[in-house]
Amino acid sequence: MSPAKPIVLVIDDEPGHRLMVRAVLEDVGWTVLEASDGAEGLKICQKRSNLDAVLLDIRLPDRDGIDLLQEMKAVHPHLPVIMLTAFGSVGSAVEAMKLGAFDYMTKPADNEELKAVLLKAREYLGLVRENQDLRRALGGEDGSPRLVGQSPAMHRVGELIRQVGPTEATVLILGESGTGKELVVKAIHAASLRHAGPLVEINCAALPGELLESELFGYVKGAFTGAVSNKPGRFQLAEKGTLFLDEVGDMPPALQAKLLRAVQERTVEPLGATQSVQVDVRIIAATHQNLPELVSSGVFREDLYFRLNVLEIKLPPLRDRIEDLPLLTRHLLHKLSLKNRKPFRDVAPGFLEALAVYRWPGNVRELENVLERALILARSDMLTRDLLPDHIREAGSSALFPAGALQKTTSHLPRGSNVPAEPTFDTAERHVLIAALEAQGGHRGKTAEALGISRRTLQYKLNKHGLTSR
Template identity: 40%
Template sequence: MDPTSPQTSTILLVDDEANALRVLSAILQEAGYACVTAQSVDEAISRLEGETPIDVLVTDLRMPGRSGLDLFEHVQTRALKIPVVFLTAYGTVDSAVRAVKEGAFYYFIKPPDYTLFREIIRRAAEHRRLTRHLAAVSRPAKGGGQALGMVGQSRGMREIFQLIQTVAESQATVLVQGESGTGKELIARAIHSQSPRHRGPFVGINCGALPPTLLESELFGHEKGAFTSAVGRRIGRFELADGGTLFLDEIGEMDMSLQVKLLRVIQEREFERVGSSSRIKVDFRLVAASNRDLKAEVEAGRFRADLFYRLNVIPMRIPPLRERLDDLPLLAFHFLERYAGLNKKEVAGIDSAALSRMMSYSWPGNVRELENAIERGVVLCSGPTLMEKDIPPDIAGGEKTPAGGAEAREVKPLSLLEKETIIDTLRRAFGNKSKAARMLGISRKVLYARLREYGIE
């Protein structure tokens, strides 16, 4: 069964009026949800502590004895992380604001717009599903990414973490291949941190960032006077990595002439600085990375076959983010916590609609693109929760909800929703106020008060 389908979600409905419970249960059961009911706060708490897991709590605000806010406080203090939706015939803007500020998922005036009500319940159930998923993937597995300073619990990443632990103790050269933004340098650093060389230096260089002549000088170093701008001796990356790990990123971009010299260093573990004939012995562990398929590059004549085989002792393929979307919520919350702290903002959550958008996006820029999107969202976010409007348009894009749909109605003020509902009910009751009050599940006194408040004749 599809984990996002309504059949997997159980809704707890709490109201002291049995008729209201019957109506709401019928509406939600017709939509495919399982419903349990309670007519008091104490009964609701008993249901929450029972064997049936509750996914969404819908409660009346005012009931005899303890109120819906008391029940909400019970959910909050016990960190049940269940979305709470309030329903009340006595709603005010102040109580709505208070409930939402304290973490309520939504707030309706009785009777709710049932189309919107079903949509909100769907979102709340999805939010609960994502929260549970996040809690599950957040539990560190033995030998998992936490020990390596990395984030991920998908099958593909668990295999990578296990391979890192296995090869770290060796001296073998590792070739990490994967698309840009997948975290190849993190893999290299994790190998170094778990190896016997972890107290030595980790030295990295991007081979595609420099022209061949400068890259040779960066790698091998040079003596004073070796060329016009060589005003002093320079120690190269090979020498700096002695006793540690050398990371050559984007090695597929290296010029063919320099590939020959690199092959010799790998084979002999000694080199000469540019402008010198003295040989220098070095002891380093080599980790190379490329966003290209180096085997295909060899076949195309753009990469030396002998160097490829020297590098490809321990191959690692890092899956793109679109192939490990199970890790996305965990990564998103990891970056949220990081950038909320860096920007001194109290952003602690991600709206389920925003997270759903992220889960349906292809992420061509991989984890780096996700990190940038979350950083942007934290900076732009104006509340405690990262919303769909806070993420980049190309991620949040897609077909917009037509005017008059659930999204459009959702942004209406609560008072306007209530007024429209009362007018519609009066129309269906052909102006009979007693019948309209019964249909709305409120007393005639309350109905007359609403008619006066909204100026409805």
Template identity: 60%
Template sequence: MIAASQKRRALVVDDEPALRMMVGAVLRDEGWDVAEAPSAEDALDLLSGARPDVILLDMRMPGMDGLEALGAIRAKSPGVPVVMLTAFGTVGSAVDAMKRGAFDYLTKPADNDELVAVLGKAYEYSRLISENLELRREADMTPEVREIIGQSEGMQRVKRLIEQAGPSEATVLITGDSGTGKELVAAALHAASPRARGALVKVNCAALPGDLLESELFGYVKGAFTGAVKDKPGRFQLASGGTLFLDEIGELPLGLQAKLLRAIQERQVEPLGGVGAVPVDVRLLAATNRNLVAEVQAGRFREDLYFRLNVLEVPIPPLRERMDDLPLLTAHLLRKLARKNNKPVREVSPAFMDTLARYPWPGNVRELENALERALVLSRTDSLSAADLPPQVLSSAPARAAQPSAPGPGPLGAPQPPRAAPSLDEAEKQAIIEALALYGGHRQRTADALDISRRTLQYKLRKYGLTTRG
């Protein structure tokens, strides 16, 4: 659980034990968390672990001196402000250090009030740097990535793969059960790529029979068959300069698999009825809910095409394997569905969340969204209860889960007392507290986990009287 505030962290680097003890005592009285290092070498070792907010660094020490240490510290932790500590006779060296990037300097013996004031200013500077970096990161985050909700280990892996594979030209195979969000991942990969300004063209390979699918992919020329009254470009041509997303690639007929493989290898397509090849420039993404390795072994999918598609795989875990994400998903989907249906939700009963948590969700996030929309539409009040959920969801929970008085988590997963439906404000405050604790007070990660912007999180921190270290 997060406390009302986080301690500021200082690293004191000085070879004199008495000075380290004195400075440490002063700062701890002011609420700082203080680490000590007797040398610059020890300080650099400490920087490999927890990052301090401020460093107080002596100018003259055995081994690596202050100026050399300053350069090494700035290379290792560039955002951490360094305050130099110097004897009166070496003030000129301290000023030189400031020219090299030190935040400020203090002369020995440092006045306690001045020490607290200077390190306080350095801490505020450190916070400002961190906030600017986080705002830049938030500005760079695409809406497509924000739509991928979840902080479980599996979803964190998905997000890391998107960050790594997105800017490349590599073909990506997205795998996972139906309803897990493969199309969202494809959109995020496209948005993170240099082709983001081009089109993202989607083809559902299971939605069309083979003959129609071939003409959709490769196009046709006038007169190619009855009804072909004019040339029609295929999806490969429409996606040129952008990304082509082939959903349900495992449903592609074997004959068409050979033509797709040739198009990928040669980067050109032959429209039906045409007499020449048309060059295309696309990045290919594919998705399937089938086990393509098993399909290859069964002779239903070409092995050479499988290896062409599976340059990099992004596996999406089913909802049943990431139930820790259920409260975040529920909160996100309810906000979206409330806007869509113009029907605000102020409360959910504890039994509502308890029932959601007991169901295995074979249809994954898509089924969860449908169940929440049904509950929202059928609810006669602005409070959702378990009775509003679909029968198949209710049938998986014990009878007590349908009682409004049963204890259970609130809308964002916060524990609630029996016989009380939590207000959204109460549940939201508790969820923010727990998310802050989970991410060590890191505001951007907390905001990402709660599916809100960082500015919104700052507003809610003030609203609920919560503070963090930045």
């Protein structure tokens, strides 16, 4: 099957120029659609999702081409639109380029230049489509990196990413260390219209104040001893992309005023410079700290907090989404298996149970470290409970049988119920769950409290043992 012909839409009120463009482009294999005014052109654009390029006259009888450009980009954000002007107006062309035009040409268009510009446009659109396909293959349906988890909390996070990704809104990500804030940043960037641009990160807690300032805003030659040349800051390096301010809650107060101006005005002033530099970046910030408390105590500027917190995403700690643990564990083990060239087939009974009752203060990062250790120490492709660190195995035992819990709960079992004197882990766990549920009249909150485990851990165990109908 021969490949489909590329399609270009020509929006121009001059029939002679449209005729010339058609003759040139059809001769090199393009399909040419025509519109004589903006309304007709927009209608075609809205109906056709397979356009490869648009040639748009900057002066139309019914509307301004600049306004039409914005309307068309709202329909097809990546569609290459080439502006045509008979006036050679640099000002209009620059404005159009800022608003997303792919290129501009003066009328009448030179035949060879026209073919070259459209070839570039088609190559660009091909790269965009390949990138989208790759992102879909590596991540979610929308192309963003996949967040592993089926819990309600992670579904909410995923939905927020889908909503905020295509916008220009500044995002503040909150969560304990190790919850995966960096992955959320990558997902937002991948889902944005800036995904082809750079994603630049800086850890505000890792650098002292003076060094952090020069890294953020850059400096000019001679700004201080050792500044032998100009150096762009992270704001400038993130041009047309996304700047991720990690651990922004640890930023020194003296720098917060300068950051506030950069966020508000999208301008930075390099150290030693006499003029500000305009930057085009999207800002995402993250912190494990309680920013409202820092604002109340005067450590963090209130105006900066509200500038950063246009939309807030809270990442739940692992202990609050324990139902995601089996899926997350297998996902991480497959990744670690490839990284370490160690085969992995499955986990033995008791392995996941031990993980499920541990509190995970280090969250997903700690889980990944524990799993990598187990994978490296394993002598077969089956991971067993004895490969886990002592503190995790001991936490599992104490959480399952807190002092007096077994005696307390089994005393309520119906006469003749059989609790083995030396039960296996799974058998004992099932009996304790049944006993505890019956002792508490089926009330799950009281059952979890009696066993000394969280409600989420209880739900995970009930699902595992097929006790959800009780």
